Amino acid sequence: MYKILLLILGWLAMGLACLGAVLPILPTTPFLLLAAWCFARSSPRFHHWLLYRSWFGSYLHHWQTYRGLPPGAKWKAIMIVLVTFSFSLWTISLWWVRALLMVILVVILAFMLRIPVIDPLQQNDK
Template sequence: MTRWFLIIIGWLAVVLATLGVVLPLLPTTPFLLLAAWCFARSSPRFHHWLLYRSRFGNYLRYWQQHRALPPGVKWKATLVIVLTFAVSLWLVKLWWIRIVLIAILVTLLTFILRLPVIDLPQQKQR
């Protein structure tokens, strides 16, 4: 029973993470980490797929090994966040929703910009 529950939660998290790539208020990373956690405890096959076959696998493996982002990811994430929130702010007419969006934007950017970045080739040269 627990195994199937974790598999269902894991796949739900994968779907939400995929939607989070294009929807500005839906985060991708927490759902991916939740899916990896669920699959690691319920299905080695799905866990392997998530880490080695999905589009998110490289980022998840890098995070698991180094607790950091690969080079180039931080500025791409920042760019996508700013662009999607800019579109949302442009489309929304209610001032209180704009204030909420700006607060979420500031929180997300603060989180992203505080994450460490490790460049492995430079680390090995030292």
């Protein structure tokens, strides 16, 4: 029963992560990490799929191996967040929603800027 609950939670987190990839308010990374954690404890097959076959796999594998992002990934992610939030801020006319989006943007950017980038020289050292 425990494995089934983890499997359901893992797929729910994976679905939310996919939505988070296109929706500016919903984060992607925490849901991907939750899905990887759930799959690691419930289904080796789905965990392997997530790490080696999914669209997010290379980033998850890099995170689990080196506890950081590959070079270039951080700035690409920051640019995507800025573009999607800019579009949202441009289309929303309610001032309080804009203010909420700005607060969320600052929190997300602060989190993203703290994530380390592991370059190829550091990868060889580990």
